[in-house]
Amino acid sequence: MKNNAPTVMVLWHANPNPFAPPLLSTNQITGVLDEHSTQEFNYGTQKFSFPRGEFDLEALLKEKNIDKPDYLFVCLDSTTPYIARNIKNVCENSFLCLGDSHHLPQPITRLINYASNEKFGGHIFTNNVRHAHWFKHRCDADQYFEPALFALNLGSNLDDNLRPINHSKETPVFYGQMGQFHPRRGRIMPNLLQKNLVRHISGSREQLSTQMKQSMACINVTLNSDLNSRVFEIAQTGCLQIVDQLSIFNGHGSVLIPGHNCLTFQTEAELHEVLSDVNYLKQIGTVLGANLKHEFDQYWGIERIKDRLSASVLSDSVKLNPTPKETARFNNSNKNADFENRLLVYENLLELHRSNERISIYIDSNHSHEYIQDLIDLPRLEFPEKDIFLEDSKSLRIYIKENNLKTPELFFVS
Template sequence: MGGWEIEDIKAAAPRILLSWPAPPDYIRPPLLSQRQVTLCPRAKGFGLGFVDPLESLVECPGEDYDLFDFVQQSKQIPDKGFDLVVVWTSSFDSSNPLNTKKFGCPTVLLAGDTHHWKFPINHLLTYWITEGFDYVATAYNRQHLHWFAAAGVENLAWLPLISLHTVSHEWVETRENQVVFIGQKGSRHPRRSQLVQAIKNADLPILIKTANRQEAAKWFAHSLISFNCSQNGDLNLRNLEVISAGGFLLTDQLSFASGLDELLAPGTYCDTYNSEAELLEKVRYYLDHPQEAIQIARRAYHTFDEKWHPRHRIQNLLDWVFGGELPEPFRYSPRSDVRYFVSTASSAWIDTRLGIYEPIQELHRVQERLRVFVGRGCPGVIAADLLDLPRLELYVEEGFGDPCGLLQQKGVPERIHEVRGEPASWPSFDAVVCTAEDLQRLGRPLRTSFAFILGEDTQLLFANAGNITETFLIDLVQGRSSVPSAWLWGYEGVEYEGTVARLSRVYQSAVSVLSDVRVVVDVRAGVGVASACFRTLHPEAAIHCFEVDPLALHLLRQNILSLGNCFVHPVGLAGQNSCRTCQLWPEDPQAEWGVEQLLPFREARAALKELGLESIDVLRVATGGDEVEVLTSLQEQLEDIKVIYVEFCSEQDRKQIDQMLDPTHLLWQGEVVAGQRGVLCYLSRACFVDNNSSLGEET
C-alpha cells in the first residue's frame, strides 16, 4: 500500500492515482483525495464551466497503454508511489490502462456505462479478467452487478453517482410554472427525444436547453418541474443534479434492481413515470398542483447534503478499500439482488446469457415497449436476467416458474404474461428465446423480429441480433462533393459509401433545377443513409422513410432524430397489401415449426394516401425487386413528382421503368452495372421545361 498503514491512511488523505476517460471540461473527474493524480485526455473546449481543483492533471494516451510504465516515465508525476489505483472506464472509451497491479497497491475498477454501446458488459468483464482488479463498483447500473458476481468478482459495490459534480444554489420558493429539460437528445437518446417531443406536442410549457452546470442549476431551481429520462434504465447523474439545485425531479421508473427506489424513494423525494401517457398525466397534475411539487423538492433539497452528496460515496469507497467497511445498501450481496444466487449458479454459460441479454438491452434502449417470449425449456435465469429492463414485457407459457422470487419484486408481476392455446393465436414478438426442443414441441412457427435458439448444451445455435450492438457513426462527407457532413448510425453489411456516392453522382445534378422541395419519400430507406443525403440537399423538406426490416428499423429510428423533420413508417410498400414471411430458423423451408419474421407490406398508393402524402416532390424507390410494383401503384401520382430516383435489379425492370416514366419524366442521370442493375434519376418534364424557360428569360 505504498508504505502506508491502514491507520495512517484513515488519518491522512491517501495518495490516489485516478484514470479518467473523459476530457476534464466535458465530464469533471471526481476528487477522491486531496493527494490525487488524475490522468485524462486533453481538454477540448466544451465550455461547461469546470475549474480544475486537482493537485495534478496529466494528459494520458488516447489508446490502450501501460499505466505503470507511463507513470514511471512521466516528469509530471515525481512521486511514483500510490496507496490506491482507480480506473473508470466504459465500453466506448478509447483507452484502457494496463498493468494496474504493478503498483503493488489496491486497485479499483469503477464500471461506467454498461447500459449501451458495443457489448458493454462483456467489455468490462474482459477488462476485469485482464487486469484482476481487487474491487469493482458501479455508479449507474446496480442491476448489472450480478454479471460481475457470476464472473467471479468477490468485492462488489454500488456507489451511486459517485462522480457527481455538485453546484450549490439557494432555495427558490416561487417558480416558473413550466417543465425544464436540460441535457442531450438525438440519436443516442431516442426515448428521451421522443418524450420531450410528446410534452411539446401536448402543448405543455417546456423549456429545452443545453447549459453548463451553473446555468442548469439555476433553471432547475426556478422551474416547477425538472424532466429527466435515463438513457437505458440507468440511474444517471441528472437525478441528483436536479435535487442538489432544489429542483423537483420527475424521472423515469427504473427496475427493481436499479436501486432508484432505495436511494430516492419516489413519492417522497421525487416522482416517476412509466410511460408517455403517465408522464403527460403527471406533468399536468403538478402544473395544476404546484405546491405538491415544491414540497417534494424542498424535502429532497434539505436531505441532499446528509444522504446523497458525493463525498459520502467517496468516503464509502475509501472505508471499503482500506477498512473493509461498507454499509447496506452499497455492498453488493445476496440481500442486494434476489438474482444473486441464480446468476452465480449459472456462471458456466455466462457468454450465452450475455449473447441474449446485450442485444435485447440494445433493443430496449430504442423501443418504448419490448415484447419478449422465453420458452419453457430455457433456464429460469434468462428471465431473471431480462427482467431488469424496466419496459420489457415477458411472455411465457402457462406454468412459468418463479426463479429466485422475481414475482415478489416491485413492478415485475404486471410485466409477465402467460400465452395459451395454439402458437398461431399468439402475438408477434420483438424477440424470442427458445430451445430447439421448445420449437419442435410447439409445432408451429413463432413470429418474431429477432430470435435466440439454444441447443441442448445451453449454447446458442442461432441468433440474428448479435450485430445489433455493432453500431458505429459514419460521416457523410464525400470528398469533393458538396454534400455537407451528417452523422449516422450504421451496421455491418450496409454499403454506405456506395449509397452516398451514387446519390451524389446520379441525383445531385438534378438539385440545380429543383425548387421548393417540401416532401421527400424514401421507400426502403434502410438505416437512413439516402435520407441523410436528401436532408443535406433539401434542408427544409419533410422526409418520410418506409422500412420493414427489423434491424434496419432499429437503426433508422435513431438516425432520423439527427436529421430532423423526418418520419419512420415501419412497413414496406408494394403493389398490394400482404404479410410476407421470412424463415429465420431452421433453414429448412419445409419445416412447419421454428421462428419466422412476419413483414407487413402495404399497397403503395393507399398507404401514402392514408398518411396525406399525395403531394410528393422527390421519390426514391430502392426495394430490391418491387420497384415496378410500387411505381405501378403510384401511376396516377407520378406525373406530379419532380424527381424519381429508382434502383433496379434486372434489365427487364429497367425497361419497364423507363417505359412507365417516359411520358412524364426525362431520364436525367443513371448508372448501369453489367446491364442487370443500377440506379436511374428521372426529372419531371414539366420541371425541366419550366427551368429552361426561366433560364431563357434571364438570358
C-alpha cells in the same frame, strides 16, 4: 500507505469539460485522455494524460516521473476509450469505477473482459448496479455502490440566497441530448416540448442549477433504465424529479422512492398526464424535491463519498457503500443456464430495449425462468403467453429458442 496524506489517482474516461471527474481528495492526481490534456478543469494537485487504447500504466507513470498512488480509481464506461494494464503493480488499493454499461453492443462483455484480466481490489458501480452479478461471476473483486460518483457538482453553483418561489415556479424543464444516442428522449420529449408542457434548457452549470431550482419539476428520461448521473444533479437543486421507472435491482424503491422523493412514469401518456396536473406538481413538488436533496446531502453526495474514503484510510478497510443484497441472482449450478447464453440474451435485449418503446418476448426454453429473471431489469419488456404474444402487433416481438447446440437464438416476428 501514507496514512497522513494518501495520494488518490483518478483516471477519467470522458471529456472533463463538461463531464468533470470526481474530486476525492485534496491530494489528488487526475489523468485524462491525451486529446483532453489542454482542457481546463478542477483536477486536484496534478494532472497528466494517457493515450487511447491499451497501455501499461506502471510504465507510463515511470516515464512521466509520477509516483504510484495510495489509491487508484480507474473510471470507465461501455465506450472503453482506454485500457490501463498492470494495475496490480501500480496500486494495491485499486478500484474499477463502472459507469454506463448499458450502451452499444455487448457493453457488459467488453467491460468484464477488462475487469477479469486485471487485479482490482474493488468494483464500484454507479449507473448500473443491476449488472453487478455479471461481474461477480467472472471477477474476484469486492463490489461497491456509489451511484453519484460521476455526477457533476451543481451544489456549489447554487445561490443559497435565492428565495424559493412556491406559487409561481416556472414550467417543468428538461436538459440533455435528444440525438441518435438517446432514442427514448427523442421519442418522448419533442411532443411535450411542442405542447409547452416542458422547457428544454441548456447552459453552464450555474445556469442549469438556477433554472432547475426555479422550476416546478425536472424531467429525467434515462437512456436504458440506468440510474444516471442526472438523478443526483437534479437532487442537488431541490427540484422535483420526474423520472422513468427503473428496475428494483437498479435503485427503484431504494434510491428513488416514488411519492417520497420523486415521481415516475412508464409511458409518454403517463408523463403527459403528470405534467398536465400543475396544481398537483406545485402541491407535492417542494416536499419531494427537498426529500431527495436531503438524502443526497446525507448519503449519496460527493462529500459523503469522501467521508467513506477517509474512513477507509483510517481503518485500513474499505468503508465504501456495498452493493445491495438484491443484486445477487442465481448461484452457480450445472442445472442453470450457461452464463454465456444468459449474457448473450440479456445484451441483445438490452440494446433493443434502448431503441424500442415496447417489446414483447416469448422464450421457448427449459431455462426461460432464468432468462426472464435477468430481463426483468428492463421495464419496457413484456412476457405474455404464446397466444397473446402472437396477436400483439403493436410491440416489437422477439421469439427466443435454443438451437441444437443449446445456444439461444433471437428471431424477429413480423
